[in-house]
Amino acid sequence: MTIGDKMSTAEPAQQLLHLVFGGELENVDRITFKDLSKLDIVGIYPNYRTAYDAWKSAAQGSVDNAQMRYFIVHMHRLLDPEAKGD
Numbered sequence: 001m002t003i004g005d006k007m008s009t010a011e012p013a014q015q016l017l018h019l020v021f022g023g024e025l026e027n028v029d030r031i032t033f034k035d036l037s038k039l040d041i042v043g044i045y046p047n048y049r050t051a052y053d054a055w056k057s058a059a060q061g062s063v064d065n066a067q068m069r070y071f072i073v074h075m076h077r078l079l080d081p082e083a084k085g086d
Contacts, residue, residue: 017079018051019044022058022070031069044075 020042023033033039042058045051051072062068076083 013047015046015076016048017044017046017075018048019073019075020051020054020058020070021073022062022068024065025067025069028067028069034067040070042070048072048074 021039022042023039024035026032026034040058042054045054055070055072059070062070
């Protein structure tokens with residue numbers, strides 16, 4: 001068996017989708033957005049690590065606005081609550 005054979009038979013990495021989004025809160029004590037039409041949808045990522053990097057970048061970019069918050073949603077848990085992972 002060659003290295004190429006091993007690579008072709010390897011299982012692809014499991015997709016554990018994560019959504020990163022944010023918006024300005026009405027009050028920092030609870031999660032109620034001021035204007036839902038102005039939510040910043042950063043993106044959907046295939047794993048937590050890349051989602052975290054995107055979240056961190058977006059959060060650091062809004063550091064001057066104390067009411068702006070970004071979140072990571074574990075979409076894979078919503079899509080398949082019984083699945084193990086992450």
